[in-house]
Amino acid sequence: MIEPRDLLTRLFHTAVRAAQPEHCIAAFLPKAPKGRTIVIGAGKASAAMAQALEQHWPGPLEGVVVTRYGYAVPCKRLEILEAAHPVPDQAGEDAARRLFKQVQGLTEDDLVICLISGGGSSLLPVPGAGVTLADKQAINRALLKSGATISEMNCVRRHLSGIKGGRLAAACAPARVVNLLISDVPGDQPCDIASGPTVADPTTCADALDIVRRYGIELPAGARQLLESGSGETIKPGDPRLARVETHLIATPQMALEAAAAVARDAGVTPVLLGDRIEGEARDVGKVLGGIALQVRDHGQPVAAPCVLLSGGETTVTVRGQGRGGRNVEFLLSLAITLDGARAVYGLAGDTDGVDGQEEIAGALITPDTLARAWAANMPPRAHLDDNDGHGFFEKLGDSLVTGPTLTNVNDFRAILIL
Structure with missing residues (x-):
């Protein structure tokens, strides 16, 4: 009965067990490079992904990932940071800047493994030019209450960010970048998972402005200027800095x-x-x-x-x-x-x-x-x-x-x- x-x-x-990193990450790991292997990542699953990666990676590893408060797990070679979700905090901004620092000065012989999962948008809150963390917090709260879809919210977030929309991947060039993604978004579009910090973004500042108008979101002056001027534009498909980026969905709904x-x-x-x-x-x-x-x-x-x-x-x-x-x-x-x-x-x-x-x-x-x-x-x-x-x-x-x-x-x- x-x-x-x-x-x-x-x-x-x-359903939850099927999406655990320990069950799905090994099959997607690349070969070790001639140079360094750097790990970066963000999301609610990123710490567990880092732990699973460590268990299956025999060579040297270095890097840092950021996850939600309470979601950290112990790692031996990788540093795990925690920050706030769903509304970002200063710890998230500090962690995001650490990720940027981690990928500076890389060469063609180096490999960056990027571990991205849902929740990464709020965990990587580097504001765009003229935008403050307080601005991003207010806009995020308004988006969460507005009824906007996750794709719409992440379009706005990408164009007000200094790290999302492919910007983190561009900073990794000329190193090879392998994205391992756990999708939490309808349609599994990589640019919508954590707002796509390491993938190209086909949407525009104009798209973000349309969404803001549609839902009546109040924008601080700096954020509005960033969108209206077009200076918040993201990294587009075909950008040469993303030529060595490959992306794998390792777990999906x-x-x-x-x-x-x-x-x-x-x-x-x-x-x-x-x-x-x-x-x-x-x-x-x-x-x-x-x-x-x-x-x-x-x-x-x-x-x-x-x-x-x-x-x-x-x-x-x-x-x-x-x-x-x-x-x-x-x-x-x-x-x-x-x-x-x-x-x-x-x-x-x-x-x-x-x-x-x-x-x-x-x-x-x-x-x-x-x-x-x-x-x-x-x-x-x-x-x-x-x-x-x-x-x-x-x-x-x-x-x-x-x-x-x-x-x-x-x-x-x-x-x-x-x-």
Whole structure:
């Protein structure tokens, strides 16, 4: 007999495990160079990536990576720094400048291995000319509340940065650069992973300005000047300084979904992969997937139960309330309201990095009695959704999903189980 909570939790942990650097980095390591091997990196998984690299690299190594506070792991040859996420801090700016310093004066015989994963945008906050760290913090907070997609947010970040948008790779020239990326973005575009510090960027300052206008983001004078003058332009495809850069995606959301699907099959449950790049307002995605789940339960379409609907990507939340929220719990609360206590339908949603929004909570689970338990506890579900208070809602019900730092990040994982 299938125990729904247990199966959903196993699917989530399987997805996370499939994206662990220790399982996926070795196959992508280059041959040792004639000269030095320098390691740089940033992101929530970068420290774990550095540790895995050390274990598989027999020769000399030197370098530095920066990760989120609490995500450091011990390394013997590489230095691990920590900084703030999702809003950058001075430690992040200092660490980013250390990365720049690490790649100065390299030659054609040298190799730079760059370890990049989600979260790197806020961990590498070198401001562009005329922009301050305080400016970047304010703009970042506004973007996070605006409902902008991750691609849109990172376009703005790249053009206000002194390190993103290929600038770090340009600083490595003429050395060979091998990028090892763990993707946390819909579509797996390298320029959107940590805002692309070591890859070319096809977007422009004009694109960034359009996004700022679209979402009504207030820009400090220095930031506006940087974009309007075009002096914040990034490194473009075809730039000769990037001629020796190669990029490998070592873990992606699709890989994580496929690993979870295999576990579902073994449990006798048909997996249906709805996509690894679902975007949009979290509450709207909850309504849509709830409707699909009800169609499965009531009509056996597009597949008969028992089955599990699996999806990834990165939804957004336009913050209007004062609650404790995140996109995964916002999705789940909307899903629960849509299902309205439907029998035999269960759900889980969580961020594979262990942090949904700004809470040290990965996500939550719902069951057919979620709404009934909430009403019994005098917790109106709609009121909590209107207040963007998903974490407050599920925490009071005892249904939060807490993992601690997972040391990886392949974006959101959603599973709706219909029995």
